[in-house]
Amino acid sequence: MYSKPLILVTNDDGITAPGIRFLIKIMNSIGEVVVVAPDSPKSAMGHAITVNSTLSCTKIKIDSGPQSEYSCSGTPADCVKLALNEILNKKPDLCVSGINHGSNSSINIIYSGTMSAALEAGIQGIPAIGFSLLDYRWEANFKPFTRAIEIITHNTLRKKNSNNLVLNVNMPKVNHEKEIMGIKICRQARAHWIEKFDKRINPMGKEYFWLSGDFINNDKKNDTDEWALSNDFISIVPVQYDFTAYNMIEELNKWSFE
Amino acid sequence: MYSKPLILVTNDDGITAPGIRFLIKIMNSIGEVVVVAPDSPKSAMGHAITVNSTLSCTKIKIDSGPQSEYSCSGTPADCVKLALNEILNKKPDLCVSGINHGSNSSINIIYSGTMSAALEAGIQGIPAIGFSLLDYRWEANFKPFTRAIEIITHNTLRKKNSNNLVLNVNMPKVNHEKEIMGIKICRQARAHWIEKFDKRINPMGKEYFWLSGDFINNDKKNDTDEWALSNDFISIVPVQYDFTAYNMIEELNKWSFE
Numbered sequence: 001m002y003s004k005p006l007i008l009v010t011n012d013d014g015i016t017a018p019g020i021r022f023l024i025k026i027m028n029s030i031g032e033v034v035v036v037a038p039d040s041p042k043s044a045m046g047h048a049i050t051v052n053s054t055l056s057c058t059k060i061k062i063d064s065g066p067q068s069e070y071s072c073s074g075t076p077a078d079c080v081k082l083a084l085n086e087i088l089n090k091k092p093d094l095c096v097s098g099i100n101h102g103s104n105s106s107i108n109i110i111y112s113g114t115m116s117a118a119l120e121a122g123i124q125g126i127p128a129i130g131f132s133l134l135d136y137r138w139e140a141n142f143k144p145f146t147r148a149i150e151i152i153t154h155n156t157l158r159k160k161n162s163n164n165l166v167l168n169v170n171m172p173k174v175n176h177e178k179e180i181m182g183i184k185i186c187r188q189a190r191a192h193w194i195e196k197f198d199k200r201i202n203p204m205g206k207e208y209f210w211l212s213g214d215f216i217n218n219d220k221k222n223d224t225d226e227w228a229l230s231n232d233f234i235s236i237v238p239v240q241y242d243f244t245a246y247n248m249i250e251e252l253n254k255w256s257f258e
Numbered sequence: 259m260y261s262k263p264l265i266l267v268t269n270d271d272g273i274t275a276p277g278i279r280f281l282i283k284i285m286n287s288i289g290e291v292v293v294v295a296p297d298s299p300k301s302a303m304g305h306a307i308t309v310n311s312t313l314s315c316t317k318i319k320i321d322s323g324p325q326s327e328y329s330c331s332g333t334p335a336d337c338v339k340l341a342l343n344e345i346l347n348k349k350p351d352l353c354v355s356g357i358n359h360g361s362n363s364s365i366n367i368i369y370s371g372t373m374s375a376a377l378e379a380g381i382q383g384i385p386a387i388g389f390s391l392l393d394y395r396w397e398a399n400f401k402p403f404t405r406a407i408e409i410i411t412h413n414t415l416r417k418k419n420s421n422n423l424v425l426n427v428n429m430p431k432v433n434h435e436k437e438i439m440g441i442k443i444c445r446q447a448r449a450h451w452i453e454k455f456d457k458r459i460n461p462m463g464k465e466y467f468w469l470s471g472d473f474i475n476n477d478k479k480n481d482t483d484e485w486a487l488s489n490d491f492i493s494i495v496p497v498q499y500d501f502t503a504y505n506m507i508e509e510l511n512k513w514s515f516e
Binding site: 245255 | 305312409506513514
């Protein structure tokens with residue numbers, strides 16, 4: 001039924017976001033595209049799934065092109081689960097998520113709905129790529145990255161029999177393709193956020209908070225995604241989902257539990 | 259101000275859940291306890307944080323005891339961020355999360371609100387333990403684990419200067435303490451869920467889904483959390499939050515991006 005590779009496209013900014021519309025156009029040139037994406041923005045959803053309420057999924061068409069599209073009430077991880085189990089009639093060759101409006105480099109991966117969709121595909125044995133651009137604006141300029149996205153996607157499709165291939169691709173904010181310094185394979189920088197809460201008072205006199213913060217990166221080596229991005233490289237971090245801190249096992253085995 | 263260790267307690271089942279009430283009682287015997295927990299159940303929230311809406315936090319008292327308690331509108335990760343930035347006036351010596359009603363072993367960690375709170379504390383440089391019991395019921399029997407929880411907590415407090423100490427503790431369902439075979443340091447089993455969606459029709463004739471599934475574990479070695487739990491051991495997996503697949507970096511460096 002599918003002669004071209006079958007590509008599942010999702011995101012966390014919602015099915016109408018410019019980032020996913022741009023990604024769909026590129027994927028249409030590479031494979032048979034099925035879009036299953038959240039019906040509204042689900043940023044910072046982490047790897048949330050919907051277990052205490054119901055999910056709905058509607059076949060729609062946001063704009064022209066050969067892709068099939070489904071709008072789903074759940075989280076990005078829900079979208080991947082629904083796609084694999086209820087929508088696609090065969091296992092996809094690839095899942096791409098994004099293009100996210102904003103960075104998912106370094107520790108941001110843990111909060112990212114975009115990357116949770118890619119990781120969920122990986123858990124299910126499907127190669128996956130999360131694409132993110134370091135520009136939060138709705139009018140972000142994705143055009144300079146067309147060729148890089150095509151190259152990374154073709155490479156991943158060629159290597160699709162590699163075990164557990166999940167890539168976290170972040171792209172620097174540039175105006176033209178020629179400003180991109182290249183593509184760099186990286187590790188996740190050991191950085192974190194220092195939170196700041198903006199405390200306000202509502203009209204009824206009750207205190208409430210907005211979460212904000214500063215990103216702190218003291219990991220200055222040149223093999224990290226942060227280094228690559230700050231030097232106008234596209235960063236690719238291969239990722240995995242075994243949380244075990246293997247280097248701690250020996251120490252913990254010395255603990256006394258009597 | 260705090261002579262005893264300062265312990266932050268949170269969970270994902272909500273501040274009134276029996277699991278957190280039991281954990282608070284144990285922690286009151288060990289340190290100065292501040293509870294900052296979700297005002298309603300936030301299971302399977304993964305590492306979601308609240309960025310597109312506001313947060314509120316109310317000082318309350320659910321039951322007697324020396325602990326201070328705050329009920330928060332956000333996710334488990336939000337609770338930890340709010341506690342560290344707006345509620346506590348010094349860095350806590352430890353964060354404990356749970357006791358979760360249900361397993362967070364193996365791949366379940368990635369969906370877990372309980373463990374996202376512990377990981378968030380770890381990211382902020384605070385030793386943390388997530389406790390989970392393999393019993394989903396509200397009337398789950400936590401009593402057999404009192405001594406084990408005390409021992410693990412005291413050990414963690416003694417080692418609190420170790421870098422990034424975050425433990426995922428899962429406890430088997432037993433009726434009496436003597437049925438526990440011991441405490442085992444483990445790695446995360448390489449298992450996953452095969453989803454099943456229960457498809458239904460609502461009164462307006464529209465299709466909707468409930469997520470369910472079967473847990474598939476083909477990782478049968480005896481060093482995993484799943485092995486420990488199925489043999490009535492308490493499993494401790496030391497965890498970390500660097501998602502980099504270091505074993506893939508060499509292969510990716512061979513890719514051609516021309």
